[in-house]
Amino acid sequence: MKITGRILVVCICLGLGGAASPLLAEEAKPAADQAEAKAAPKDMVLKGDAVCTQCHDETEVYPVLAIGKTRHGVMADKNTPTCTTCHGESKSHLNIPKGEKDRPKPERLFGMRPTIPAELQVERYFGLFGKNTSTPVAERNAPCLECHNGGERIHWVGSAHEAGDVACTSCHQIHTTHDRARDKHAQTEMCFACHKEQRAQMNRPSRHPIKEGKVACSDCHNPHGSAGPKLLVRDNVNDTCYQCHMEKRGPFVRTHEPVQEDCSICHNPHGATNPSLLKLRSPFLCQSCHEPTSHHSTVPEDGVAGGLNPSTAQAVIMARGCTNCHTQIHGSNNPTDGTGRGFRR
Ligand code: HEC
Ligand code: HEC
Ligand code: HEC
Ligand code: HEC
Ligand code: HEC
Ligand code: HEC
Ligand code: HEC
Ligand code: HEC
Ligand code: HEC
Ligand code: HEC
Known part of the structure; x- marks a missing residue:
């Protein structure tokens, strides 16, 4: 708080001063208009803030x-x-x-x-x-x-x-x-204060480089609201991901249905215990949709050429990660990819 002499001076000029000290009277003498100019306390940082900053100032x-x-x-x-x-x-x-x-x-x-x-x-x-x-x-x-x-x-x-x-x-x-909200490093902690589950996910081995400040919550979410689900910055999950992973958009000659549909079917964008942010490990992930028994039984061992005894084929398939052979899981541009089925190159 500060009490300025000015207010007193004004009071004296208006005849409300009461017992003014000789010194103040001296000061009040020079010109009435000068006192008028001094009448209002000055703004300090914002237009018209004097009404408040006469009491609330840097001493607080x-x-x-x-x-x-x-x-x-x-x-x-x-x-x-x-x-x-x-x-x-x-x-x-x-x-x-x-x-x-x-x-x-x-x-x-x-x-x-x-x-x-x-x-x-x-x-x-x-x-x-x-x-x-x-x-x-x-x-x-x-x-x-x-x-x-x-x-x-x-x-x-x-x-x-x-x-x-x-x-x-x-x-x-x-x-x-x-303002923490607009600082990409500090923002995360602010969001975590209310979103504990995401904090736990972000500590998993596979995650976006958020701690490093390379990706921020606000790259994928608009905290102010959006037309898409879950406050996503784009109208759907995929368009949100394509901002940075353009190569996954295609167009591909052969598309994998779930990839086109929603990246988050297989990936947890916040973090996962499996590599590549995958919600499940490869054979189990794939088998949540593809029947384990339905695989073509004459699959070549190297996934491309040669033949395989149908009785051992299933074991080979199960032993190796599906993506060892199906490397182009997000879509393939090779029209001669085996029978055209497989996302293998
Ligand atoms: C005449 C002096 C005076 C003026 C002018 C004044 N305040 Fe205050 N204000 C106080 C005092 C005294 C308190 C309570 C004591 C303290 O904690 O500082 C206070 C407290 C506050 C608080 C905290 C209230 C709370 O309980 O959390 C805010 C916010 C505030 N003032 C804003 C303003 C704003 C905005 C203005 C201008 C519109 C303003 N004040 C003008 C004296 C003043
Ligand atoms: C854009 C809106 C905005 C403006 C302009 C603004 N304030 Fe505030 N003020 C806030 C908010 C929000 C808070 C709560 C703390 C925070 O978020 O920084 C706050 C907190 C305060 C407090 C502390 C409250 C407490 O409980 O102790 C005081 C005092 C205060 N403001 C005074 C002022 C004064 C004086 C001005 C003009 C110089 C001013 N404010 C201008 C939004 C504003
Ligand atoms: C859940 C947290 C959160 C809430 C609630 C929030 N904001 Fe924000 N705001 C942010 C973040 C994070 C950014 C930075 C966005 C970025 O970097 O892309 C931001 C940026 C801004 C900006 C500057 C950039 C821009 O978008 O123009 C303004 C202005 C703003 N917010 C105003 C508001 C107003 C007004 C409200 C209330 C209606 C609000 N915010 C509510 C988190 C929030
Ligand atoms: C009288 C109008 C007015 C009010 C009220 C107001 N703002 Fe602002 N605000 C502005 C202007 C003007 C700017 C600067 C231009 C811009 O970024 O839009 C700004 C900028 C901002 C920014 C971006 C700051 C930056 O450095 O780029 C944020 C965040 C923000 N305001 C949040 C708020 C929040 C939260 C409130 C309410 C507590 C609020 N504003 C109230 C007019 C206002
Ligand atoms: C790479 C993009 C991306 C980043 C970065 C990201 N999110 Fe998300 N978030 C998503 C997507 C996509 C969804 C919706 C699908 C899902 O829940 O898996 C989502 C959903 C959410 C949900 C709703 C969960 C639910 O079950 O309804 C919350 C809360 C959330 N995110 C918070 C955060 C916070 C906090 C951060 C920053 C620490 C963050 N997100 C960073 C993409 C992202
Ligand atoms: C003050 C607490 C608070 C903060 C800070 C906060 N949130 Fe939220 N958030 C909520 C609440 C409350 C909800 C709605 C209830 C729920 O779903 O948990 C919500 C919901 C969400 C959702 C789900 C939206 C949906 O449609 O289901 C997302 C995504 C989200 N927040 C992201 C963020 C991000 C990103 C930040 C940081 C920029 C953030 N939140 C900061 C309180 C907060
Ligand atoms: C703001 C840019 C950005 C957005 C948006 C984004 N990502 Fe990423 N993503 C990255 C970066 C940066 C990396 C780390 C790349 C690296 O380390 O080489 C990454 C890595 C990944 C990885 C590999 C992780 C690993 O452990 O190897 C996956 C999977 C991934 N993102 C999926 C997604 C999905 C799904 C979405 C949409 C929900 C998305 N990303 C949105 C920037 C982004
Ligand atoms: C059917 C499940 C599935 C869907 C849906 C899916 N992915 Fe993947 N993704 C995977 C698998 C499996 C891997 C690991 C590939 C490997 O290890 O060879 C992977 C790896 C990645 C990687 C890291 C390696 C690389 O190829 O760059 C990124 C980035 C990625 N996916 C982004 C996306 C995006 C963006 C979407 C949505 C457009 C998406 N994924 C949809 C299964 C999927
Ligand atoms: C969410 C369900 C789902 C998941 C998870 C999934 N797929 Fe698919 N996959 C499909 C659908 C639907 C098709 C297209 C239907 C069809 O043609 O049989 C397809 C097609 C394929 C095809 C091509 C079949 C063809 O006829 O062209 C291969 C190969 C394939 N998936 C492998 C995988 C692998 C490997 C994984 C694990 C990384 C996986 N899928 C995970 C649903 C899924
Ligand atoms: C040893 C390499 C190899 C492994 C491992 C492998 N596949 Fe295949 N897969 C192939 C080949 C080659 C084809 C193409 C067969 C054809 O064109 O007729 C194929 C075809 C498919 C098809 C298309 C339908 C069919 O049966 O022809 C699906 C779906 C499929 N694989 C899913 C999977 C899943 C799920 C896994 C993991 C459990 C897996 N594959 C592991 C090589 C492999």
Whole structure:
């Protein structure tokens, strides 16, 4: 908090000063219009923030003014907010109504001040996901959506996160230059805070290089909602995968039905104990659809040429991974691939 001499000076000019010290009277003398110019406390970081920053400033534990260094603090952009756009006009907070002893809270609170240790006084806002505020989620989101309702957020309403009562500020941090949500490394931990199952999957031996920061949750998911299932950035699973695995799109001369249908039939995009993110190991994976006994019994041993005794064929097939022979499991471009069946080269 800071109390400026200026306010007092103004009071004196308006004749409300009471017993003014000679020094202040001296200061007030020069010109009435100068006092007028000084009347309002100056904005510090946002247009019109003086109404709040006259009390809330850099001396606070909570770094309120850091917002000035974020995109919201670009004063030249007339579309940026001021304190009251988000927190509400909060008239009673500014001027304690007659008869009230305590200062009423501002209209919108995004995260309450719990009585917790000093060393957590910043982290508390960032870690609690706003669970401790009495302001309903929809009301917390309203000012954000006022300015950010199109584009990436076109499907926000009705999305899993909106329906699940997740606030914009459950993910986004406002009073800091480092918003975890938009940092590919930090983002993952933020998502994991609510999605424990995915955290476990991401620790499996086969996984996308997410920890390394090469792939982020938001490469596949739009947390703001999407037209596709499971908040996927594209209309379906395959189109989401093709963004980076274009070679699996084809077109192929011979296509493998499940591949065209949905990559996640065989792969777990978040992680698997089997190689190549596979949900099951090769013979079992394949046999979940292909009858073990239905395999052509005269399969050549090298998978390409020669013959094999039908009685041992089945053993060979079972002993070797299906993909040893069927190497082009996602589709083949060879029209002379055996009888045309097999995804072998
Ligand atoms: C006259 C001084 C004064 C002004 C002006 C003022 N506040 Fe406050 N504000 C306080 C005090 C005192 C508290 C409670 C003590 C504390 O923890 O700092 C407080 C607390 C808050 C809190 C935390 C409330 C809670 O319980 O979690 C927020 C948020 C807040 N003010 C925002 C604003 C905003 C936004 C404005 C401008 C619209 C504003 N304040 C203007 C004095 C002021
Ligand atoms: C874009 C919206 C937005 C703007 C603009 C904004 N705030 Fe905040 N404010 C928040 C959010 C959200 C939080 C909760 C913590 C966080 O996410 O960073 C918060 C937290 C606070 C707190 C701490 C609350 C507590 O319980 O202790 C204070 C104080 C505060 N803001 C004051 C201000 C002041 C003063 C301004 C203007 C300089 C301002 N805010 C501008 C969104 C905003
Ligand atoms: C008065 C309008 C307004 C309000 C209210 C507002 N924003 Fe913004 N916000 C902007 C503008 C303007 C930008 C900069 C241009 C852009 O990225 O769209 C911006 C940028 C952002 C960015 C990107 C920052 C960057 O560095 O690129 C995020 C994230 C964001 N806002 C989240 C929020 C959230 C969450 C809220 C609600 C707590 C909110 N905004 C409230 C106008 C607003
Ligand atoms: C579940 C977490 C989550 C929630 C909830 C969330 N966001 Fe985001 N937001 C993100 C992530 C992650 C990014 C970065 C996306 C990227 O890098 O592609 C982002 C990016 C943004 C951006 C900057 C880039 C852009 O898309 O323009 C804005 C603005 C934004 N969010 C606003 C909002 C608003 C407004 C809300 C509430 C209606 C909201 N967000 C809710 C996680 C979230
Ligand atoms: C390579 C793309 C990709 C990445 C990266 C990714 N996901 Fe997914 N996620 C998917 C697909 C595809 C689905 C739907 C199919 C499925 O559940 O296997 C999905 C489903 C989900 C679901 C819903 C699960 C259910 O059972 O309904 C959650 C929650 C989820 N992902 C969270 C995350 C989080 C958190 C991250 C980051 C740590 C992440 N995802 C990273 C592709 C991805
Ligand atoms: C504050 C908690 C919270 C955070 C943080 C969060 N989520 Fe969620 N998420 C939820 C809730 C609640 C649901 C809906 C209920 C459910 O399916 O568990 C959900 C559902 C989902 C789904 C399933 C959508 C569907 O249609 O079934 C995906 C995918 C997802 N979140 C991805 C993410 C990603 C990616 C991030 C990080 C950018 C993230 N979430 C961060 C709470 C959160
Ligand atoms: C943002 C880009 C991106 C997207 C989108 C993406 N991947 Fe990947 N994928 C990668 C990268 C990077 C690797 C690691 C490549 C490497 O290590 O050589 C990888 C590796 C893989 C692997 C091999 C893993 C291993 O252990 O060898 C599989 C399988 C895979 N992705 C499947 C999928 C599926 C299924 C989808 C859609 C749900 C998908 N990917 C979406 C970038 C992506
Ligand atoms: C019928 C099951 C199945 C489906 C469906 C499937 N895959 Fe695979 N995928 C496999 C198998 C089996 C392997 C391991 C191949 C090997 O070990 O030779 C693999 C390996 C991969 C690899 C790593 C090795 C490589 O070939 O680059 C990527 C990437 C991959 N798949 C992406 C995809 C994508 C993208 C889709 C959806 C378009 C998809 N897969 C659909 C079975 C499948
Ligand atoms: C989700 C079910 C499913 C899984 C899992 C699956 N397939 Fe298939 N596969 C099919 C379907 C459906 C066809 C096309 C139907 C047909 O032509 O018999 C097919 C066709 C084939 C063909 C070509 C048959 C032909 O007539 O052209 C081969 C070879 C094949 N699969 C091998 C495999 C191998 C090897 C695996 C394991 C890596 C596997 N499949 C996993 C469903 C599956
Ligand atoms: C030793 C090499 C080899 C192994 C191992 C192998 N296959 Fe084959 N498979 C072939 C050849 C060669 C054909 C083509 C036969 C033809 O063209 O008539 C074939 C054909 C198929 C077909 C097409 C239908 C049929 O019976 O002709 C399916 C389905 C199939 N294999 C699935 C599997 C599965 C599932 C596995 C693992 C359990 C497997 N294969 C292991 C070589 C192999």
